[in-house]
Amino acid sequence: MHQTFDAALGINLLHANQRGADHNRAHFDQWGITCFNLMSSPGAGKTALLEKTLAALSQDLKIAVIEGDMTTELDAERLRQYGVPVMAINTGRACHLDAKMVAGGLHQLAQEYVPAEFDLVLVENVGNLVCPAEFEVGEHAKVALLSLTEGEDKPLKYPIMFQEADCLLITKLDLAPYLDIDLARIEANVRQINPDVTLIPVSTKTGEGLDCWFSWVRSQVASQTTLRLEARPLEAKPDALIASPH
Ligand SMILES: Nc1nc2c(ncn2[C@@H]2O[C@H](COP(=O)(O)OP(=O)(O)OP(=O)(O)O)[C@@H](O)[C@H]2O)c(=O)[nH]1
Ligand SMILES: [Zn+2]
Ligand SMILES: [Zn+2]
Secondary structure (H helix, E strand, C coil): CHHHHHHHHHHHHHHHHHHHHHHHHHHHHHHCCEEEEEEECCCCCHHHHHHHHHHHHCCCCCEEEEEEECCCCHHHHHHHCCCCCEEEEECCCCCCCCHHHHHHHHHHHHHHCCHHHCCEEEEECCCCCCHHHHCCCCCCEEEEEEEHHHCCCHHHHCHHHHHHCCEEEEECHHHHHHCCCCHHHHHHHHHHHCCCCEEEECCCCCCCCHHHHHHHHHHHHHHHHHHHHHHCCCCCCCHHHHHCCC
């Protein structure tokens, strides 16, 4: 009985979240913004990757960040140094961002800026290898990070995030000489879970692989823009949505 109740509650929560995520995506689409949801275990290198990404791409693309942390604004402060809007969301006790929290970030963006002027919103999820993958936030692509120090078996032991990822960055490549780890085995384990994922090994310390990541980002933004232009004639401006995200 207890289990049935829990299961029903879980399904309702996910349904409600999905509605919120669809709503957020509608805003992104109307504004012409591409959104990525960055997910990993704590410390895999999401903020370090965002720092490099903002440094390399924020001249060409207009970028905003929605930064999820349980309690602090430490990551948000790191990213604000790059001169882009960073909306910090403290989740309190929650171990993931949900669609409603990201909607809060979008409201803030819409109040302080003209959202239609942005090209890309990067969401840094709370560091957690399990829960963030269950809660869509309205993103166009899920980007997962797996650092070399976490071990070869993680894609097999925690498959959901790896299954869901459109792009998987294997991070901290510079540490390979110091670790007893086989990159080819990690890649094989990832492919077993998600054969088609875009796999990019990187190091933010040496810069290795970052150009490949930047190209992926640029191509996603370009293809999302093309999709939207095909789906909707330009004259159909979402005035009501721009005026008020909710
Ligand atoms: N050697 C090495 N260290 C890295 C690399 N990327 C990140 N780090 C280090 O790993 C630690 C965690 O990096 P963050 O970018 O803060 O990780 P995160 O995923 O944002 O962490 P949370 O937000 O707490 O989940 C920091 O000490 C970084 O300097 C890398 O490519 N190589
Ligand atoms: Zn971080
Ligand atoms: Zn809305």
